[in-house]
Amino acid sequence: MCVPTKAMIMENASMIISKTTVDNLVIGGGLACSMVAIGLATAGRQMTLLEKKSAASHKVCGEFLSPEAVGYLNQVKINPLDLGAAAI
Secondary structure, X not given: OOXXXXXXXXXXXXXXXXXXXXXXXXXXXXXXXXXXXXXXHHOOXXXXXXXXXXXXXXXXXXXXXXXXXXHHHHHOOOXXXXXXXXXX
């Protein structure tokens, strides 16, 4: 579940908040939240995805896709091999 913590909210409290209304707000651009955003968009829903970082972090756990994760990506027509992934 992609729910912001109190610390995350307080850290960003100084940001300028616009008075825009959105139907579906997905907070976080990780794999789980991205899949939620893809599902909403595929269903024709208007949604906004917010991610605080402008680029992905470099960490080992982010570089490995389990067979289960690949299956989920394939369900939404994303083939990791087409995006430069290599099978191990």
